Amino acid sequence: MHVLSGKSRADEAYSRLKSDIRENRMPPGYLEPEPELATRLGMSRTPVHEALIRLQAEGMVELVPRRGARVLPISAEDMREIYGILKALEPEAAARLAAQNPDERALAPLDAANDAMTAALEDGDLDAWAAADDRFHQTLLRLHGNRRLAQFVSSLFDQSHRARMVTLRLREPPIISTAEHRVILEFLRRGDVDGTRDAFRRHRERTSSELIAILENYRLPQL
Amino acid sequence: MHVLSGKSRADEAYSRLKSDIRENRMPPGYLEPEPELATRLGMSRTPVHEALIRLQAEGMVELVPRRGARVLPISAEDMREIYGILKALEPEAAARLAAQNPDERALAPLDAANDAMTAALEDGDLDAWAAADDRFHQTLLRLHGNRRLAQFVSSLFDQSHRARMVTLRLREPPIISTAEHRVILEFLRRGDVDGTRDAFRRHRERTSSELIAILENYRLPQL
DNA sequence: GGCAAAATTAATGTATACATTAAAGTATTT
């Protein structure tokens, strides 16, 4: 009855449901009862139930009594919350990474992610762009070395993923971000703490207000 | 088989285990298998297992294969992580609260918490002091209105609670904190954004380095 | 007595069973 690999059924259910939600295969507001989820995932209710508890704790899903699991929509207000936190955390994390004077080898994956963003833009592949952008931000946090911080921000990225993907398609191609990332990388290379913090803060201020402006201009209260 | 109130057995198990860990009734490193926990809490393994999943997600507990649930110790490094995040988040949150120009009624619970801290110090009741200090910080975050931020910080407080309680007893009475809180309150009242941020930052820098210094001087790598 | 192999114990992950109860559907009455 056991799974051969290190992944339990509950883990399996968790990743599949999370990716279904991220990729909009289970759209916001979508409600599905546990027994149905269980048959769909080819397992019993138990591991599904455990996965749902985790997803609920991470704010991806709401467990509605007697109805099932509901995919939580993201509102403009939610995005304000999330970006408010990112604006406080990411610049500080970047600044502290700068203070550690990271060497070229450590920064290589950041360069790679940023190059991938440029390449994706040239191909007009917005999904690839977003994936590379995620990679840039998450890698930076991992380099900084605060696991709690990295995990929390990662969960905020998960929660906001859908909204970011929608707004990405409602605006001009995001050409500025790669340039801003390059500036951040330059400051990181120099070990310039305040420069890194300021550059990252500007980057997050801009992306944040751009995104929220789109949500409000297009009257997208729910995503 | 249902519980009359709105609290499920799983919720009950969660709160009881969490408080047992916080209050050191289940000390760091302590390992207990699920069946034992279940009998101790007077319920079956199922709700206990679900509670443990949540506690694991919050970093209070580690599920050791074939052994049970282990209460995670907090290291000096963990405290550095946690306070690194608090130093970034709390001053920003306080600054934004200042920007909202909170009225006297909103700030009253903060005054109350700070007064309770003073009273507790006069009584020499460090537990009451810590509880009131927690209340001050959590109330401020709740007033600020970012639920994700408040919940995350609350979980960081839970994780660090034991270590804070131990170090609290290894040093002079914390008389400075109430004074610093008063300064923060003064800036909040004036709606002074930068003043609030700076005051809170100084407060957190000081408490943070004090605490970590104690952990290192007393060679307390695990709590 | 010490060590290897076998047997036992015990814990987990998962499945299944079941009581409870909300919601939906049907029947009954006016």
Place this chain on the structure above:
DNA sequence: AAATACTTTAATGTATACATTAATTTTGCC
């Protein structure tokens, strides 16, 4: 036909059962 009472359905939370497997103990052998 509308409103109400009754029945049925279905979902959850929890308990229990069970297969798998790691840890422990016992046994047998030198």
